[in-house]
Amino acid sequence: MENSLDKAISLIRDVRNYPKEGIIFKDITPVLQDHEAFSMVIDSMAAKLKHMDFDYIAGIEARGFIIGSALAYKTGKGFIPIRKKGKLPYVTISKEYALEYGNATIEMHADAIRKGESVIIADDLLATGGTANAASELVTEAGGIVRCMMFMIELEFLKGREQLSSNEIISLLKY
Ligand code: AMP
Secondary structure (H helix, E strand, O other): HHHHHHHHHOOOEEEHHHHOOOOOOEEEEHHOHHHHHHHHHHHHHHHHHOOOOOOOOEEEEHHHHHHHHHHHHHHHEEEOOOOEEEOOOOEEEEEEEEOOOOOOEEEEEOOOOOOOOOEEEEEEEEEEOHHHHHHHHHHHHHHOOEEEEEEEEHHHHOOHEEEEEOEEEEEEEEE
16 A cells, blocks of 8 residues: 555656746656556545545636545545636535635536535645635535535645635645
C-alpha cells in the first residue's frame, strides 16, 4: 500500500510558472493515467472517510470532478457537481469569490441538496482555500451541512486550512 502511494507521489509533476510566473503547478494527470497510482489515491482518500456519515460528495470543477466522482463511486454515495458560472442547465445558486487576480463564480443546482443533508466537498488541491470556502458557502446556503473538506494535495505553506470554515479538513498529501 505504502509503495503505490509513494509511486503516486512520484508521478505528481511540478510545472513551473504555470498558469503564470512564480506558480508551481501540481499536475496530477500522470497519476490519473496510472491505474495503480490513481486507485491507491482514491482508496486512501476513501479509507479516511470510512467512519464518516454523509450523503454526498460535491466536487469542484474541473479536477474536483475527477477526484470527487471516483470517491463517490468508491464510497457508494451520490455526486454533486459544483461548476463554473453558466455551465449548469437548471436553476442554480452561485457564489463569487476572490482569486489572486480578479474574481470567479461557482454554481450548484439549487435543488441538489435537501435541508440537513451532509456533504463532503472534494477537490484535487487546497491552495489559499478561496475555492473550497465558496463551495462550502454554496452547500450551506442550499441547507446542507459541510461534513468535511477533502483534498488529494494540500499546499501547507499557503495556510489555506486557516481560511476554511469547516472544522474537518483532510488532505492526503502535504507539501
Ligand atoms: P485556492 O482557491 O487558492 O485554494 O485554489 C484551489 C484551486 O485552484 C483548486 O481547484 C486547484 O485545482 C487550483 N490550484 C491552485 N493552485 C494550484 C497549484 N499550485 N497546482 C495545481 N492546482 C492549483
